[in-house]
């Protein structure tokens with residue numbers, strides 16, 4: 001089958017890969033769409049030294065239908081033709097974070113597109129562990145293929161929001177107006193935030209986000225002083241919740257400055273390279289700030305996203321900027337880089 005892989009020379013190429021083998025203890029998804037994630041873009045532009053087993057099919061977001069259902073999957077209630085997506089970060093089920101229901105924090109975490117073959121392919125094997133721990137998720141009828149594909153990245157936002165616990169009347173500031181920033185803004189409004197402010201330097205991107213989410217307030221740090229603007233808009237209070245949905249380390253520092261007393265901060269976007277020296281411990285101490293990290297998502301959070309979609313509270317379809325064929329996947333990366341594309345789907 002055709003797939004987008006990292007080969008033995010650590011180059012990303014479209015290549016022929018063996019089809020997954022149907023087994024009693026696995027299931028196989030015929031991929032309808034995969035989507036390009038920030039992580040994929042990072043691998044595409046900066047490589048990924050953590051990938052050890054090569055060649056490896058890339059990608060971890062998808063929707064498709066089951067074309068093989070082994071005995072175990074049948075026993076678990078799956079059937080051929082089921083429309084499904086997968087929660088790609090798979091826990092062992094045995095360690096203490098897993099026992100707390102935090103499979104994304106597993107001590108032996110294995111992920112689709114890393115330890116397992118990824119979704120940029122015609123078929124995806126669902127390994128036994130994923131089946132046993134509920135990572136193969138049936139897509140409700142009222143959720144489109146597009147939305148189901150985006151349930152994983154939106155589920156990562158949901159994970160961060162769990163720590164933020166946005167309250168009615170909260171002021172929320174989000175750095176970065178990409179897909180993740182937009183989903184954060186939508187969830188913040190759903191939870192009753194009184195004002196959602198976005199900080200975005202790219203004007204076209206900012207305009208796009210404002211069209212998608214009426215009611216957000218934009219700050220452009222190229223022309224405005226973010227600290228002063230947040231203070232003005234929040235009438236001196238500061239932001240109850242700050243989410244950094246980008247990989248700019250200075251925003252981690254600024255987040256602590258613009259945070260209100262007792263504010264909660266989510267450092268959502270990881271930093272490439274050196275990440276020390278951006279935290280001011282006295283700001284955290286004297287303002288009683290809560291600073292939280294986030295890594296990946298888990299099945300129940302993706303189901304929550306799809307519930308929001310089903311109930312008409314969250315429209316993810318509108319964030320799909322285009323679809324590319326698998327053999328032209330590099331056009332997808334180019335669209336993200338050059339055209340402010342929010343989410344690009346890849347069709348095998």
Ligand SMILES: [Zn+2]
Pocket residue numbers: 091092093094095096097098103105106107108109
């Ligand atoms: Zn575990």
Ligand SMILES: [Zn+2]
Pocket residue numbers: 037038039060061152153
């Ligand atoms: Zn993702």
